Amino acid sequence: MAISKSTQKARKKRQSNLPYLYLLPAFLIMGVITFYPLIYQVIISFTNFESKHLLLGLRSPELEFIGFKNYIDIFTAALPVENFNFFRVLTFNFWWAISNVFLHVPAGVLIATLLNTEGLWLKKIYRAAYILPVVVPPLVVATVWTNIFDERYGAMNQLLAIIGGFFGNPDPVYIRWFEDVKPPIPGFLPGAPLTLAYYAMMIANFWLGWPFMSVVATGALQSIPKDLYEAASIDGATGSQQFWNITVPLLRPAMIPAAVYGFTLSFNLFNFVFFMTGGGPARSTELLVTFAYNLVRNLRWYGVAAAFAVIIFIVALIVFLITNRITRATQNYQEAG
Amino acid sequence: MATMTSEKNKNPIVRFLNMNTSRQTSGRSLPLWRQILLQVICLAVLASVMFPIMYIVTLSFxxxxxxxSQLELIPKEISFVAYQQVLDKPTGNPVTFNQLLKNSFVLSMGVGIVxxxxxxxxxxxxxxxxxxxxxxxMVLVFIPLLMPAVGLSTPLYLLLNQVQVKQCADKSIVIQPIAKCEDGKGKLQFNLRDSLWGVGIAMTATAxxxxxxxxxGYLDTIPKELEEAAAIDGANVNQTFWQIVIPLAMPQLAVTFFLGFIGHWQEFVLTWLFLSQPEDYTxxxxxxxMTGQYANSVPWNRxxxxxxxxxxxxxxxYIALQRQIVGGLTTGSVKG
Structure with a gap:
């Protein structure tokens, strides 16, 4: 009896250590290459780390701890960088992500509904073609659209010239999509002027974004029972009444997580901005991530870059907490409905 | 019932194409004026989708x-000259296409597998x-996921950059930061930061x-019954893990691997920051x-x-994994 009890105890002890054993490899590696760098980042964000400290790191004799100076410099636009204002970049970053999602989701839903129309000819061909933007890697999309918006040889200006030709204007079009500093619609977004480059990127990202939403919406449309529509039309509801009172509410549980995903993706859409505008003109299209990259790759102010990354992390955390709440709320809605 | 299940098992692209989600009751045909109106809209959307694709395909041929100097959206000729030139000499540097391809594959596959x-x-x-x-x-594991890749690049750059192999004046080889040359200098032989190994480590940090x-998230969805049955039969936790859970999880392991592959294949932030040797380029x-202002000498067909x-x-x-990708995102189990 006593023996079995002690072996049981030993086994129990082994059992209680087992989870940690399973976690050990991953946490050992993450400890060195993920968590240590994260902590290191917080430490150097309080220093004046620059290129000259690269070799010795924290052991450099002339490395100084300067407290919150990097953070204060970022927030008060005291960095010796032209046209940089943290809050303008932050405003633009949020506006960029929100305006994208608000265009992609309705367009995706509308086109998915359109393709569901009974008896529509060539449906399969349309569906096969509309899915293509989802399949091309965003990095390639970014490079291709960069060339399309080229001032002299780009396809966009050539297309506009052809359209102009129809209306009796044979002149070639030379719109400087990425360089024009004057906002086409002044005062549209207070505090952060939207230059032509913003609209060019919106066009490119719209091409990339709506087909994904359309695929998600098509899947959700499939799960709506047809009886609902039949009952509604017996009751005399028109097509648009059916759309607003049946389709839209029943699509919501599927579309909100997709919209949240699209928001996060657009919020950190590094390649588009970096490839197409480089954050310009006059930093009007700079996102948090592209400015952080600029700090570390071109300016090589590692201390400031680390502080900026810590700020990005806090912004990302707040965004996550909000979006998580939105997704949860819709899940409850789904369960209740 | 049987048709429903087979419908479910099909590749989602096939399902997307065949799907009948129409809200009209079947049998009623579309009036011609509506058909024409919808066709016009569909064709306009089709034109906008195909515009950049046809543009780039035409250029490449x-x-x-x-x-x-003029917009061409339909190839006038099918010439593989550009493809051949890219395969022969992709850049101005003496690096072969195969080397670039190998670097891309080694990085994206290696990081995924590890x-x-x-x-x-x-x-x-x-x-x-x-x-x-x-x-x-678990919260600790989630924290790095909130950080965009750019956010972790600074400390990784600084830390990896401190691991260097140097040849000292007396011909001995030292590895920093473990040892140092006596005069504190030395000829640089290898910098971990400036190598595919370093980039791989940095990519693994978030992968x-x-x-x-x-x-x-996936293992949570596997029913526990099989494991419980194995435990009753006397299997210990390790045996259950290796002989039951791993084989069951194989499909999801493959999906996770390929999801990673899609991302790693396009990795740009870290590679562009870390690598300086043309033979390491991806x-x-x-x-x-070859894009925009950096490529004044590159012909656009290339x-x-x-x-x-x-x-x-x-x-x-992507086409092969469509179902898993879209399904995973909409259930909210995968974070991008």
Whole structure:
């Protein structure tokens, strides 16, 4: 009896250590290459780390701890960088992500509904073609659209010239999509002027974004029972009444997580901005991530870059907490409905 | 019933194409004026979708090395000159296309495999065991996922840059930071930061927590009955893990691997920051080098051919995995 009890105890002890054993490899590696760098980042964000400290790191004799100076410099636009204002970049970053999602989701839903129309000819061909933007890697999309918006040889200006030709204007079009500093619609977004480059990127990202939403919406449309529509039309509801009172509410549980995903993706859409505008003109299209990259790759102010990354992390955390709440709320809605 | 299940098992692209989700009751045909109106809208959307694709495909089949002075969306000629030139000499540097291809594949595959192998046991622990620090450790794994790749690049750059192999004045080889030359200098032989190894480590730093999180989400959905049956039959936890859970999780391991592949194939932030030797460049970096203001001497037909080549592997993987990708995102189990 006593023996079995002690072996049981030993086994129990082994059992209680087992989870940690399973976690050990991953946490050992993450400890060195993920968590240590994260902590290191917080430490150097309080220093004046620059290129000259690269070799010795924290052991450099002339490395100084300067407290919150990097953070204060970022927030008060005291960095010796032209046209940089943290809050303008932050405003633009949020506006960029929100305006994208608000265009992609309705367009995706509308086109998915359109393709569901009974008896529509060539449906399969349309569906096969509309899915293509989802399949091309965003990095390639970014490079291709960069060339399309080229001032002299780009396809966009050539297309506009052809359209102009129809209306009796044979002149070639030379719109400087990425360089024009004057906002086409002044005062549209207070505090952060939207230059032509913003609209060019919106066009490119719209091409990339709506087909994904359309695929998600098509899947959700499939799960709506047809009886609902039949009952509604017996009751005399028109097509648009059916759309607003049946389709839209029943699509919501599927579309909100997709919209949240699209928001996060657009919020950190590094390649588009970096490839197409480089954050310009006059930093009007700079996102948090592209400015952080600029700090570390071109300016090589590692201390400031680390502080900026810590700020990005806090912004990302707040965004996550909000979006998580939105997704949860819709899940409850789904369960209740 | 049987048709329903077979419908479910089909590739989602096939399902997407065949889907009948119409809200009209069947049998009623569309009035002609409506058909024409909808066709016009569909064709307009089709034109906008095909515009950049046809543009780049047409360019890539062109043999003209001058920049396009007129819009061409339908190939006038099918010439593979541009493809051949890209394959022969992709950049101005003496680096072959095969080298670039190899670098891209080694990085994206290597990071994916290492991350998965290390992550799977941790994911299992989070999914099946109850232990004291479970919540704390799970939050810890989630923290790096919130950080965009750019956010971790600074400390990784600085730390990896401190690992250097140097040849001292007296011909001895030292590895910093473990040892140093006596005069404090020395000829640089190898800088971990400026190598594919370093980039691989940096990419694993974020790929690993993602793999743990993603696999944990999947393991949660595997029913526990099989494991419980194995335990009754006297299998211990290790045996259950290796002989039951791993084989069951194989499909999801493959999906996680390919999801990672799609991302790693396009990795640009870290490679562009870390690597300076042309022989270490990846395809994604080369494509960027051929774009816009950085590529005044690159003919656009070559750029177009390169764009098509870089896009192909991802397109193939994406089409094969459509169901898992879209399904995973909409259930909210996968974080991007």
């Amino acid at each position: 062109s043999s003209k090395t001058t920049r396009p 991350a998965l192998m290390v992550a799977v046991s941790a994911a299992y622990a989070f999914s099946r065991f109850k232990f004291k620090l479970r919540e704390v450790l 690993l927590p993602f793999a743990v999180w993603n696999l944990k 395809l994604a970096m080369t494509l960027y080098n 750029f177009a051919a390169m764009a098509v080549i870089v896009a192909l592997p991802v397109a193939v993987v």
